[in-house]
Amino acid sequence: xxxxxxSGDEEKKVQLxxxxxxxxxxxxxxxxxxxxxxxxxxKVNFHTIKTPLxxxxxxxxxxx
Numbered sequence: 405x406x407x408x409x410x411s412g413d414e415e416k417k418v419q420l421x422x423x424x425x426x427x428x429x430x431x432x433x434x435x436x437x438x439x440x441x442x443x444x445x446x447k448v449n450f451h452t453i454k455t456p457l458x459x460x461x462x463x464x465x466x467x468x
Contacts, residue, residue: 454462
């Protein structure tokens with residue numbers, strides 16, 4: 405699609421609409437990324453009392 409725009413008010417209106425559209429797209433991408441992160445990394449709960457080595461040993465034992 406090709407659109408010819410004269411400078412002035414028309415150009416400002418188009419730029420405003422384009423910037424609003426870009427902001428909406430960025431917001432949707434951010435929400436989608438957050439959902440993916442929650443689905444993939446939000447399932448494992450670690451006890452705060454355990455040391456990293458203890459957690460690693462438990463995870464290793466579960467794979468065997």
